[in-house]
Amino acid sequence: EAAVTQSPRSKVAVTGGKVTLSCHQTNNHDYMYWYRQDTGHGLRLIHYSYVADSTEKGDIPDGYKASRPSQENFSLILELASLSQTAVYFCASSNWGGQNTLYFGAGTRLSVL
Amino acid sequence: QQKVQQSPESLIVPEGGMASLNCTSSDRNVDYFWWYRQHSGKSPKMLMSIFSNGEKEEGRFTVHLNKASLHTSLHIRDSQPSDSALYLCAATNNYAQGLTFGLGTRVSVFP
Numbered sequence: 001e002a003a004v005t006q007s008p009r010s011k012v013a014v015t016g017g018k019v020t021l022s023c024h025q026t027n028n029h030d031y032m033y034w035y036r037q038d039t040g041h042g043l044r045l046i047h048y049s050y051v052a053d054s055t056e057k058g059d060i061p062d063g064y065k066a067s068r069p070s071q072e073n074f075s076l077i078l079e080l081a082s083l084s085q086t087a088v089y090f091c092a093s094s095n096w097g098g099q100n101t102l103y104f105g106a107g108t109r110l111s112v113l
Numbered sequence: 114q115q116k117v118q119q120s121p122e123s124l125i126v127p128e129g130g131m132a133s134l135n136c137t138s139s140d141r142n143v144d145y146f147w148w149y150r151q152h153s154g155k156s157p158k159m160l161m162s163i164f165s166n167g168e169k170e171e172g173r174f175t176v177h178l179n180k181a182s183l184h185t186s187l188h189i190r191d192s193q194p195s196d197s198a199l200y201l202c203a204a205t206n207n208y209a210q211g212l213t214f215g216l217g218t219r220v221s222v223f224p
Contacts, residue, residue, distance in 0.1 A: 033211050040216070042215060043201065044214075045211040050209055059213075100162055102149075102157075104156035104157050105156060
């Protein structure tokens with residue numbers, strides 16, 4: 001089964017601080033995604049990437065940056081963390097055209113205080 | 114407004130019973146639908162996908178798709194306690210740009 005590893009698994013951050021969430025996949029997938037999950041909003045797409053050194057904005061990119069330095073690694077950066085960014089963050093990857101599914105990591109629970 | 118709407122919000126089903134979940138997209142450009150299952154505290158995992166009109170069955174799970182009405186449904190027969198989870202419907206017209214998820218239906222199966 002496809003492997004997507006996220007780190008850290010949980011984090012407490014202070015308002016205004018910088019937070020970096022990391023994602024590593026060993027599936028040789030070209031496509032990678034960052035979603036956040038909140039009660040009442042469900043899963044929402046923040047950023048995605050289909051090739052190294054390139055990222056695209058998803059549906060809710062404001063307040064987030066993304067970085068794809070290699071095919072395997074995809075990071076989500078919160079330059080100035082805010083209370084509203086408290087959520088569970090999921091990274092996912094896919095090869096589309098193959099299994100046609102998203103493989104999700106275990107998630108990172110972020111609490112901004 | 115959610116582009117992918119699911120109903121009901123929650124469902125209680127007796128063990129061995131049938132669970133029926135609904136999903137409709139308000140985006141007329143959508144071509145592809147998925148159903149994901151998310152157990153409490155875990156990440157979503159794909160259950161089934163359906164891209165063509167009609168029905169698809171895998172074990173105890175059956176999905177239907179009506180592309181004209183952009184409606185898909187998931188039916189779970191002989192429900193088991195292990196089926197208790199959040200069921201997420203997802204749709205897109207361009208999967209490379211990611212999937213749009215609904216808020217989910219929470220299914221609880223009681224013995």
